Amino acid sequence: MGSLNTQEPETGFPTSIKPFEPEEFRRHAHLVIDFIVDYYKNIENYPVRSQVEPGYLWKRVPDSAPHGPEPMEDILRDVRNDIVPGLTHWQSPNFYGYFPSNMSTAGFLGEMLCTAFNTPGFNWITSPASTELENIVMDWIGKMLQLPHEFLFSGGGGGVIQGTTCEAILCTVVAARDRMLQKIGLENITKLVVYASDQTHSAFQKASQIAGIRRENFRAVGTTAQNAFSMTPDGLRAAIEADIKAGLVPLFLCPTVGTTSSTAVDPLGPLCDVAKEYGMWVHVDAAYAGSACICPEFRHFLDGVEKTNSFSFNPHKWFFTTMDSCCLWVKDPALLNDALSTNPEYLKNKASELKCVVDYKDWQICLNRRFRSLKLWLVLRTYGVVNMQNFLRRHIGMAKEFEGFVRKDPRFEVVVPRNFSTLVFRVSPVGTYPSSTRVFGDQGANELTAKLLESVNESGKVFMTHAVVGGVYVIRVAVGATLTENRHVNLAWDVVQEHANQMLLTLT
Numbered sequence: 001m002g003s004l005n006t007q008e009p010e011t012g013f014p015t016s017i018k019p020f021e022p023e024e025f026r027r028h029a030h031l032v033i034d035f036i037v038d039y040y041k042n043i044e045n046y047p048v049r050s051q052v053e054p055g056y057l058w059k060r061v062p063d064s065a066p067h068g069p070e071p072m073e074d075i076l077r078d079v080r081n082d083i084v085p086g087l088t089h090w091q092s093p094n095f096y097g098y099f100p101s102n103m104s105t106a107g108f109l110g111e112m113l114c115t116a117f118n119t120p121g122f123n124w125i126t127s128p129a130s131t132e133l134e135n136i137v138m139d140w141i142g143k144m145l146q147l148p149h150e151f152l153f154s155g156g157g158g159g160v161i162q163g164t165t166c167e168a169i170l171c172t173v174v175a176a177r178d179r180m181l182q183k184i185g186l187e188n189i190t191k192l193v194v195y196a197s198d199q200t201h202s203a204f205q206k207a208s209q210i211a212g213i214r215r216e217n218f219r220a221v222g223t224t225a226q227n228a229f230s231m232t233p234d235g236l237r238a239a240i241e242a243d244i245k246a247g248l249v250p251l252f253l254c255p256t257v258g259t260t261s262s263t264a265v266d267p268l269g270p271l272c273d274v275a276k277e278y279g280m281w282v283h284v285d286a287a288y289a290g291s292a293c294i295c296p297e298f299r300h301f302l303d304g305v306e307k308t309n310s311f312s313f314n315p316h317k318w319f320f321t322t323m324d325s326c327c328l329w330v331k332d333p334a335l336l337n338d339a340l341s342t343n344p345e346y347l348k349n350k351a352s353e354l355k356c357v358v359d360y361k362d363w364q365i366c367l368n369r370r371f372r373s374l375k376l377w378l379v380l381r382t383y384g385v386v387n388m389q390n391f392l393r394r395h396i397g398m399a400k401e402f403e404g405f406v407r408k409d410p411r412f413e414v415v416v417p418r419n420f421s422t423l424v425f426r427v428s429p430v431g432t433y434p435s436s437t438r439v440f441g442d443q444g445a446n447e448l449t450a451k452l453l454e455s456v457n458e459s460g461k462v463f464m465t466h467a468v469v470g471g472v473y474v475i476r477v478a479v480g481a482t483l484t485e486n487r488h489v490n491l492a493w494d495v496v497q498e499h500a501n502q503m504l505l506t507l508t
Helices: 022-041 072-086 105-117 128-144 165-184 186-191 202-210 233-245 268-277 289-294 296-302 333-340 373-408 441-458 486-507
Strands: 158-162 192-197 218-221 249-253 281-285 310-313 326-330 412-416 422-427 430-432 437-439 465-469 472-478
Touching: 022 072, 105 373, 128 158, 128 326, 128 373, 158 165, 165 186, 165 192, 165 202, 165 249, 165 281, 165 310, 165 326, 165 333, 186 192, 192 202, 192 233, 202 218, 218 233, 233 249, 233 268, 249 268, 268 281, 289 296, 289 310, 289 373, 326 333, 373 412, 373 422, 373 486, 412 472, 422 441, 441 465, 441 472, 441 486
Parallel strands: 192 218, 192 249, 249 281, 281 310
Antiparallel strands: 158 326, 310 326, 412 422, 422 472, 430 437, 465 472
16 A cells, blocks of 8 residues: 555645644644734734735736645745735724724634634524524623613524624615515515615615615615714605605615714614604614613613614624624514525424524525624623723723814814714814914815825824715724724824824915
8 A cells, every 4th residue: 555645746746735634733823823923913013004006916926826735834924025015904003994893812712713613504403502602692792782672582583693784784674675565565666765864884775775675765864963964853754755755665764873974873762753653674783883882871872772673783893803793683583584584405404394493594695604603702701791891981982082182183173073982073174273273164174184184094103084974074083993002092193293283384
């Protein structure tokens, strides 16, 4: 019998290489873990926003895959030299863009376990622990958020961990669509209308289009600075009445707790009162700000959630859990099942047939799914509720500190009241300087704010992003990276001051 280490005649490569060998995995894993730890130890030294030009990687990576195996040491060297320069470092303590995509040691280790087990838990029988832990964790978090009992498995509802907000909204729009079409007939799908504010994330519009809602039947209810850019019941009612008069059918309302542009909060209770008059489904998108609502002092932002049909937030934003993870709760899981279930012969089993288990394939778009609840389970058990609350409070406190810096500088103004850990500010249209006052007007202030933001980001020291609210160009500072400390917030303000001095003092 020939040796397992015989050479393949044509290539000279050993034929004994296996895709998974425990001791080789241990050695490689140690190399990767060391690499990751060193990356985080040095992450402050990298430019926060990647400084590369489009197409840079095509010039560094071969144009075809290697014919034979390469050492892990060489691969990690190329990660360090070629991949890391092309990263915008979301985990940097100086990252303030978009919303957080934070993580933790526990979230990281949970992800490792999820990947290690690699279970496609689409129904209960494929991995009972995967399904049942998700049931349990969703009830845990629902209780932390003080969601109504009807949203919990213990109360007849239930939760599911989706990948993204878009997926969560799509599932609920489809459930609402099918429920309505049973009443008015399938041929009337073109009459269905969905509603949100003009500050609502584009994920809702995308989900609606995928669900078959006509583009022209998407209503973005206007908001104003006078209402802190939140949707008003009167504005919603006017839009609904106009559609009914035109022979259309109101279907779905998506209020937001913590909009992307300014973290505005829509008043859930009053909006639900309007929507329910017309038999509409109400889904709350709290992707970012839902995390903060585990703190008693912020729970009031969810007042009225008891009147809604579904609710979601993203632990992968600000709940110290790695991507991807979006928690969705519904009061009536049967509506999701009716809209999304399939039952081919090859998936039939006794537990499912007896309807004594949850089959999550019928709660989502895809068949397969990851063991995402492991990440949340490890995070919650490792830190506990009290520490999770304090982590969030620390970020909110740092954002409040940055807000104080802005308010003390007469060259800037806070554009929208801060609700959580994100501040929205701009160059003031009437800037006050030590020796003069300069009137820029809104257009001039917009241009200067955009110029300032680009200058700040080009420095590589910090990264912030922008939005336009009510025609006003603003800089958004979203505090939430796990590693961010007060000294980093002070540095961020120093960077803004430095670049503002260079730009604005020449204008006085």
